[in-house]
Amino acid sequence: MAQPAPPPKLTPQFCFSTIALRDFLRISRASIDDSITPNLNALLTPADTGFDPSSTSTRSPRTSDSKRIPSSSCRSFKNQVLFPSWQARSDVLNYCASVATSPDPDDPESVLRQVEDARVRERIVDERLDPYSARYFPREARTEKLAALIRQERAVENIIRARTWGLVVERCGDDFNEWEEALNNWRGSREKGQ
Structure with a gap:
């Protein structure tokens, strides 16, 4: 098992x-x-019922009880x-x-995330010139x-x-x-x- x-x-x-x-x-x-x-197969003990030599002479489908x-x-x-x-x-x-x-006080990237967040807040963005410049994806x-x-x-x-x-x-x-x-x-x- x-x-x-x-x-x-x-x-x-x-x-x-x-x-x-x-x-x-x-x-x-x-x-x-x-x-x-x-x-699950290891839990079966097929030899318990004994071997029937006549079982090899014909083929028959397994019954659901045999499993x-x-x-x-x-x-x-x-x-x-x-x-x-x-x-x-x-x-x-x-x-x-x-x-x-x-x-998580031991997070090694927490200082880096704080620095990046501060930079983003200080940044001046003119969305008329570049509408994508305001995008910011903070680190998780x-x-x-x-x-x-x-x-x-x-x-x-x-x-x-x-x-x-x-x-x-x-x-x-x-x-x-x-x-x-x-x-x-x-x-x-x-x-x-x-």
């Missing part, structure tokens, strides 16, 4: 290092969600691998979102860049989880139609157990 990627140490530096942040998300998604079909994974294996996979992986990614995205909305603060990245990664995460959950429901069957509902139920049962 695949194992979730270990969660990183959460620091503002980790979040502002977009390469490290994206690498964690990429590795975590690749090990569980991108390879969901092989992960069904035992509920105990599915439950174990979801509780020990899938949901912890999703929770780790949620924790990272939530932490980095809080970093993106917090003041690194918290703004991080917030945009987090929004993008959350959208990607929603798509990936919906796709993965669709395959899990198809192969395992489940009481929950939506992945959010299943994940929240898992979180609630985990909190009760602690």
Whole structure:
């Protein structure tokens, strides 16, 4: 069974290092969600039913039950691998979102942005001569860049989880139609157990 990627140490530096942040998300998604079909296939044990020599004499389409994974294996996979992986990614995205909305006194470009803003305010512009001379595109603060990245990664995460959950429901069957509902139920049962 695949194992979730270990969660990183959460620091503002980790979040502002977009390469490290994206690498964690990429590795975590690749090990569980991108390879969901092989992960689910690994839960099947076809030798349990034994080998029937007559099965090779004719070809017959698979029945939908032949792909069904035992509920105990599915439950174990979801509780020990899938949901912890999703929770780790949620924790990272939530932490980095809080970093993106917090003041950033260590921003190395803040002085440069202030100087540029001051220059723009002092500039005299005659828009009759050059209507485009008044344009000014201020530099984004690194918290703004991080917030945009987090929004993008959350959208990607929603798509990936919906796709993965669709395959899990198809192969395992489940009481929950939506992945959010299943994940929240898992979180609630985990909190009760602690």
